[in-house]
Each structure stands twice: as C-alpha cells, then as structure tokens.
Amino acid sequence: MQDGKINLRDLLPEELSAALAELGQPAFRAGQVFDWLSRGAESFDGMTNLPKALRAALAERYYLGTPRVLKKQVSAGDGTIKYLWGLRDGNAVETVVMRYHYGNSVCISTQVGCRQGCAFCASTIGGLVRSLEPGEMLEEVMFSEKESGLKIGHIVLMGIGEPLDNFDNVIKFLRLVNHPKGMNIGMRHISLSTCGLTEKFDKLAELNLQLTLSVSLHAPDDETRTRIMPANRGRGVERLMDSCEAYFKKTGRRISFEYAMIDGVNDSPEQAALLARHAARVGAHVNLIPLNHVDESPLRPTPPERIAAFKKALEREGVNVTVRRRLGGDIDASCGQLRKKTADALRAGTERE
Numbered sequence: 400m401q402d403g404k405i406n407l408r409d410l411l412p413e414e415l416s417a418a419l420a421e422l423g424q425p426a427f428r429a430g431q432v433f434d435w436l437s438r439g440a441e442s443f444d445g446m447t448n449l450p451k452a453l454r455a456a457l458a459e460r461y462y463l464g465t466p467r468v469l470k471k472q473v474s475a476g477d478g479t480i481k482y483l484w485g486l487r488d489g490n491a492v493e494t495v496v497m498r499y500h501y502g503n504s505v506c507i508s509t510q511v512g513c514r515q516g517c518a519f520c521a522s523t524i525g526g527l528v529r530s531l532e533p534g535e536m537l538e539e540v541m542f543s544e545k546e547s548g549l550k551i552g553h554i555v556l557m558g559i560g561e562p563l564d565n566f567d568n569v570i571k572f573l574r575l576v577n578h579p580k581g582m583n584i585g586m587r588h589i590s591l592s593t594c595g596l597t598e599k600f601d602k603l604a605e606l607n608l609q610l611t612l613s614v615s616l617h618a619p620d621d622e623t624r625t626r627i628m629p630a631n632r633g634r635g636v637e638r639l640m641d642s643c644e645a646y647f648k649k650t651g652r653r654i655s656f657e658y659a660m661i662d663g664v665n666d667s668p669e670q671a672a673l674l675a676r677h678a679a680r681v682g683a684h685v686n687l688i689p690l691n692h693v694d695e696s697p698l699r700p701t702p703p704e705r706i707a708a709f710k711k712a713l714e715r716e717g718v719n720v721t722v723r724r725r726l727g728g729d730i731d732a733s734c735g736q737l738r739k740k741t742a743d744a745l746r747a748g749t750e751r752e
C-alpha cells in the first residue's frame with residue numbers, strides 16, 4: 400500500500416466483489432471491473448461502462464499498478480525479450496519472455512534483490528530491498544504479454560528473488576494468475592524455483608498446487624553446497640532430499656534439480672555419482688545449466704565437453720537429465736544482471752556529477 404491506497408490488482412475476484420458491495424454496487428459490477436483488469440486497463444477513467452461516480456470512488460481508494468518499461472532488450476538470435484520494469488516506488492525488477500516450440504514462457508522476479516547470497520548469482524549482490532506484492536508479480540506477466548504482443552502460456556518463478564522467502568504473496572499471485580476469470584494460466588504450466596528453504600516445503604505441499612517445483616541444487620555434497628549457497632548452512636543436503644521426497648510423495652509431482660555447472664567446483668565424477676544417487680532417491684529430473692558468467696564472480700562455466708561427460712555419467716545411472724539451451728545470451732538474460740548493470744550505470748552517473 401502507498402498513499403493509503405491499495406493496488407486493485409492485488410484483489411481476487413471474490414475480494415473485488417466484497418469491495419464493490421461495500422461501495423453499495425450491484426453484484427454484476429465486479430464482473431465488469433475484473434474484465435477491465437484482465438485486459439490490463441491502466442486507468443479507472445478508461446472503464447467506460449462504469450458510472451462516473453463509481454470510477455471516482457475507486458480512484459479515491461485504489462490505484463492500478465502499471466509498471467513502466469525502463470529498458471527493453473531483444474535477443475537477435477532467438478527473440479528472447481528482457482524487460483526492466485520500473486515499479487511505483489522507484490524500484491526495478493526484470494522479466495524475461497522466452498519463445499519455445501510449445502509456446503511463450505515468462506520468467507518473473509518475486510523480490511527486489513535477494514538475501515540468499517549464492518556465490519554465482521547477480522541478483523543477490525546488493526541484498527534484499529523488498530518483496531513484491533501479488534499484483535506486482537501479476538503485472539510482470541500481464542504487461543509483458545501486452546507490451547510484447549506475445550500470448551503467455553507458461554510462467555517460471557526463476558527471476559530475481561527467492562519465492563519461498565515471499566511465500567504468502569507468491570501463493571496469492573499464483574491464485575490470481577491461475578483464476579479462470581483472470582489470465583487463467585494452468586498450475587501445470589507454472590514452475591517455482593527455490594534455493595531450498597526446506598521449512599516451507601511442507602506448507603507448499605499441503606496446498607497441492609500441481610505446479611512444478613524446481614530445486615536449485617548446484618552441488619550434491621554439503622561442503623561444496625554451503626560454500627556456493629549459504630542457504631545450505633543449517634539445513635543441509637540430507638534434509639533437503641528428505642523434504643523433496645516428502646513433497647513428491649504428497650503431491651505426486653516430479654521435482655526437478657537445477658544444476659549450474661561450475662568449472663572445478665561441482666563437476667567431478669564423484670559429484671556426478673552422488674547427484675545421481677539423490678536424483679534416483681527422490682525421482683528428480685536433472686537440468687544441467689552451463690554457468691552464466693557474472694562480471695563480479697571468479698567462477699567459470701564447465702567446458703561443453705565436460706558437461707557432456709557429466710551428463711553421460713548421470714544417464715548411465717538411469718537419471719533423467721537435460722542440458723538447458725541458453726536463450727538470450729547476447730542480452731544478459733540471466734536475471735539480476737540488467738537491474739544490476741542499470742543500477743551501476745546510474746550510480747556511476749551520479750558519482751560523476
């Protein structure tokens with residue numbers, strides 16, 4: 400909430416109905432307003448089938464969160480689009496639209512910055528600024544679709560931030576974007592990626608949402624994992640695997656492990672063997688990702704031939720494994736980099752002044 404006003408896009412249809420009833424409106428008004436919201440209306444004045452007095456009453460209590468494009472980059476190679484959105488309070492987040500043979504997918508941020516401190520990740524360098532509200536995450540999807548003209552069918556929560564560190568807002572966003580009267584994107588078309596905040600897994604499993612849970616594993620042993628992912632400290636790989644197994648049993652949904660291949664850090668044959676054991680135990684699919692270079696980090700990607708060998712080693716153990724295709728390599732499409740570079744450039748600008 401800002402200026403004492405509420406973002407109308409934070410409201411589920413049933414909440415909107417209650418809010419309009421409180422304003423003395425007949426029941427059909429909620430449908431009309433939700434219809435405008437679904438079409439990405441940017442002002443109450445544009446809601447032309449509402450009485451003027453109602454438009455004024457809404458504008459007094461609510462606002463329509465509408466992010467502004469601060470930067471847009473389009474990959475010359477594969478058409479991947481990356482947006483840097485300016486939010487109402489002056490913060491900025493990144494959203495990436497990727498084009499696949501099965502349709503268009505959007506990768507959204509869930510927080511401004513991140514407090515998880517992963518050694519290879521650009522999003523965490525300045526720490527956490529704040530969590531995003533449900534409506535702001537919805538706006539990333541809605542306005543990426545509107546601005547690009549590309550129909551969005553899939554969502555991955557793999558942008559800036561840790562979704563399970565913003566649990567309630569993320570769940571409400573999922574309900575908003577999944578709502579049949581809204582964007583109506585199916586839970587099976589949504590992936591949520593986490594660095595492994597195991598204390599939240601049961602709560603998520605309880606909701607039985609049928610989304611895909613991706614676990615950013617990146618190392619199969621505690622020594623390495625704690626070194627590159629501070630979130631492993633106090634939790635540990637064993638507990639993470641217990642939580643994954645429980646999640647799979649409860650929801651019946653196969654988990655996937657994200658594994659960024661880092662030269663000389665997590666790519667040994669012993670680590671392949673241990674990773675295979677974990678994947679077999681929890682029935683996980685493994686997604687190998689060549690590490691994206693981040694300027695501030697000394698870590699380097701594993702060379703392609705050793706990624707291939709690592710993949711073979713996993714396959715020999717019967718693990719279901721893919722190597723993720725890199726999209727948007729020419730536009731800093733791995734998240735966090737655009738926001739960071741823009742902040743750096745702005746800072747350099749002010750320092751020069």
Ligand code: SAH
Pocket residue numbers: 517519520521556557558559560561562592593594595613614615657659688689690691692693733
């Ligand atoms: N906090 C969540 C989601 C955001 S990160 C999580 O940790 O899963 C999205 C994915 O990108 C994660 O798997 C993350 O580990 C990975 N990632 C971050 N920086 C990367 C880099 N430089 N190269 C490859 N993958 C990276």
